[in-house]
Amino acid sequence: QAVSAETGEIIYTIPFTSLISAPVFSANYGFVNDNGILKKFHISTGKISSDFEKKLLKKSSLLILPSAIIAQLPTQEIAALDPESGHILWKTRPCDLSRPPSCTNDILLVSIKDGAHAEKIVAFNLADGSIKWSLNKSILNLSLTHDLSVHEKFSILNATITSTDKKKQTVLAR
Helix, strand or coil: CEECCCCCCEEECCCCCCECCCCEEECCEEEEEECCEEEEEECCCCCEEEEEEEECCCCCCCEECCCCEEEECCCCEEEEECCCCCCEEEEEEECCECCCCEECCCEEEEEEECCCCCEEEEEEECCCCCEEEEECCHHHCEEECCCCEECCCCEEEEEEEECCCCCEEEEEEC
């Protein structure tokens, strides 16, 4: 539902099947993952303007960029989708995301499950989806405790490292 901030009046209601994550907004449009279907609606009217034929992973969150929507496909590939047509601009290899992605102006940062208790961090180039770098420290049993915090010049991660004798050490790194 869209509700007036001034009066509390319901402006419109959009019937969705099952929203997995919060809507994202760009210009006059909102985008949602409705049970694996990318939908675009006009913010002022609530009218659905597009049901893109591209299917999404049902649990995929959306990340909106000026020129693309980042989402995960049912094949577990991360994809940049054109916000007008829904066509794939680029996609990565399949990966099991442990948290929603975040980005800077040119890097998409994702945390990927690597074994039962470990994660690795991969930075993808937003221009083409190629890997720029990765923090592949699964041997340390790195496990993020919070989503990645991103700034244009650096990222901050909060994690634990579990030793072989099951002792945990908290790490805050920039």
